[in-house]
Amino acid sequence: MPSSKKRPLSPHLQVYRWQITNTLSIFHRLTGIGLCFSLVFLVAWLGCLALSIDAYNGFMSLFHSFVGQFIFIMSLLGLYYHLANGIRHLAWDAGYGFSLKVTTITGWLVVIFSFLATLLTWMAV
């Protein structure tokens, strides 16, 4: 749909209230995109394991750095969130949980699970 002139959009982000439904929806997309980068890091880890012990130790020293740990925690958070919300999506696809009450409850469950699972995983590692 090419347009010759840039026409103004009616405001939406500044206008509509953030609710559990639309917030979790955009975060499902954002975590999905973020996890693409995490996947590349996973393949890089595997590659360093395959190449040599020096490459692997180099990777692990980066992993244990502050930036590395930050990326790791954010990846865990993204993974657990996308996983939990993904199950919520699959339930919708099967026809369950469309009422606003159930959607709100499952939504908050997803958020709580994401943070809890991330915390537990990071503490155990």
Added chain:
Amino acid sequence: MVGSYILLFSNPTNLDGGVMKNQNMRTGLAQAKGLGSAKEGVHHWLMQRLSAVFLLFLITWLIYTMFLLKGKTYHEIHHCMQNPFNAAGMFLSIATMSYHAMLGVQVVIEDYVHHFGWRTFSLIVVKFIGYALPALSLFFLIKIMG
């Protein structure tokens, strides 16, 4: 062959002189082809859900395996990945994640890239990476096992 073209251009009400044969507005050809307005069918949607279900199990296995490997030396982890079952699990995890990600990013690009040329280019790049990543990880695993 010619009959299908007649179906394509005819109004359903004309076929038997007045009464609508179809409950919907689709021509016979459209119904036979089974495609919607996306010109592509529901395969993408289904594969996204199917790969998601596989990933429920694969991610569980992956997290469990990574826990087992925590704190181990390079040689111990290297040896663990030489086990063909672990190698297969790692490859299947990465491949299914890549495939699921490829499908998902396709949807995002279709949503936000409005220029036909850039959209096509982006989709091609994403499809390439979606297959290149598992191919790369396969050769990493072959090197580890070799």
